[in-house]
Amino acid sequence: MGAALHDMGDSSHGYDQFAGCLPIPAGAPLNELLGSIPSGRDSDPTVLEEIQKAEASHMPANPHHRTKFILQKTNSKENLQLNKLGLSIKSRVDLALLMIRSEKRLGRNQISDFMPKNFFESVDFLFDTKVTDIVVTAARDGRQRVSRLSLIANGFQITKEIDTQDIVIMMLGSTVSGSSSGTNSHHPVSKPIEPADELDENWALWLELETNQLTFGNPYNFCTRLNESILASFTITTADSSLWEFLVSIADHSAAGTMIMLQESNWKLRLCIPTQPVFSQQPRDTYVIWGFMLFPRRKGNYVQKLMEQCSGAEILTEVLGHLGYPTLVHHTMTIPRLMPRMTSMLLVRSMTDRPEIVPANSLNFGFIGQFVEIPRYSSVDISYGIRTAQVATSRLMGIPLPKNAHDDLASTPMNLLRLFYWK
Structure with a gap:
């Protein structure tokens, strides 16, 4: 956390901003997501409506949410383009309650209704934790399931057994891995970017999965072509x-x-x-x-x-x-x-280099992020990651997809052949 979303430096030594190097905060899935989050104000039912009002009046958004953004007007008021959006959650409990309030507002049962334990025992956010290995085993029906996670939590090696009712959602790859900064008088020092380097846990996990099953895509295509992705x-x-x-x-x-x-x-x-x-x-x-x-x-x-x-x-x-x-x-x-890997998600690829969100043979796991496959959608904006998360939870948990998502996921043979290349 904080590898990409940060504001480092000061006015004396110089600021180091990551602006312009992250997925573009735009697209219908982003609007849908912001439209599902309650603003906490009676006059503005959702965060999206609050932002729209702020844009219309050219005033900052409600400081209660600690939201800072700069908006550009587009042809449609509903199709907002957010150049900079930072939404701060005060605590882990705030984040969990925000999820439940969002679900309740959409007319669905609360998340806690489906949990085997009470809410506070069923949700746990682990920080300072690295996943070192994911054990995938074959189920009785021939499909594969994640059965165990190996973790380093607060410096200690632990094992997490995955129950039959649990699901595992993994974000693959990292466009900011291996990044380095210089100074006003020195150039950036290039860091090792070998796939197994300790800086690149996301890549290392994907590489480990790829050796077990080819249907999980080809991470080497994206993480080793520095000359093209830098x-x-x-x-x-x-x-x-x-x-x-x-x-x-x-x-x-x-x-x-x-x-x-x-x-x-x-x-x-x-x-x-x-x-x-x-x-x-x-x-x-x-x-x-x-x-x-x-x-x-x-x-x-x-x-x-x-x-x-x-x-x-x-x-x-x-x-x-x-x-x-x-x-x-x-x-x-x-x-x-x-x-070195900032444009890696846009490199020329084959149709099997990016895995499906929920692979055909998987039982309890799915993939999200810019390196999984949505045939008719460009991975350059932040809505791509939002849509992959919606699809993963829909297929693994039975949560209905937003109405517009079905159009994004429809595909034809020609659309599947569309390849994106930055340079």
């Missing part, structure tokens, strides 16, 4: 008002988060000028800009080095060279970040 980002923190005013002057600031594409850049630089402040503790006289590059393993136009070998200061020199900024900058720090 992406780099950077965060500029500046107290130089002249630099900020210059950037605003060349950007169309009618919409929040204007993106400037530097087409002549060998790195294929993209620079975002977001609405300020970006961080809650950011001083008023400090500005944060972020950007990314599609080809970090090429030499720059102005700095004759591979981007992955550049310090933050050298990256800023390259950016300003393309922009034609006439003077030196002051009081500015740039933090670079390398992400």
Whole structure:
């Protein structure tokens, strides 16, 4: 937890933001999910309606939910595009109660009605816990079931037996595994990205499953092609008002988060000028800009080095060279970040490289996330993960799917052949 959703750094040493490098928070499944969560206010029955009201009035959302977001208007008020959404739950109990309230509002029986024990004994959130092995055994009918989990919890090796009525839902892969940050004076240090590396527990588990059963997909196709999946980002923190005013002057600031594409850049630089402040503790006289590059393993136009070998200061020199900024900058720090698997979910693949959400031979387990198969849906946005979770719970627990989900899951032979490739 916290590997991707974080806000690191400060105004003195430079912020390190992950913006623009996560699944895009957009799509019908996201709206459906937000529309199923009660807002806690009588005037706004759901979180989605609260966000819609906030957008209409250009006012921040209810601070009770600790929700921070920037919205862009689209052609349809119902089809919101959220550029930045962080929903904070105060405690584990809040999260569990939120789940139950959501189910009750939709007219379904409470989750606790189906549990073998009382609610507080049936729900347990384990933190500081790593799954080291998943034991899959054959059932009497020939199907496979997860029968045991090997865990390291708080530093101790333990075993969790899976009862016959239990289900196991696993998220496969990780686009942020192996990421590393540099400083204003040093380039990011590349970390090992071997599939079994301790940083990549999600990949290691998938690789272990793949050796047991080919129907679980091919993780090697996604986690070992660094040259094709690598992406780099950077965060500029500046107290130089002249630099900020210059950037605003060349950007169309009618919409929040204007993106400037530097087409002549060998790195294929993209620079975002977001609405300020970006961080809650950011001083008023400090500005944060972020950007990314599609080809970090090429030499720059102005700095004759591979981007992955550049310090933050050298990256800023390259950016300003393309922009034609006439003077030196002051009081500015740039933090670079390398992400070797950031676009791995979009690599060219065969039809069997991504596993089904619930494999045909599985009895009590399913897969979710950006590396499982939904034939007619792009894995680039956050709604993909939401839809996979809805399908997994529907097929394993009998929970009805949302109405629109059936359209997403319909497939034809031609749609199954659609391959996505980032570059």
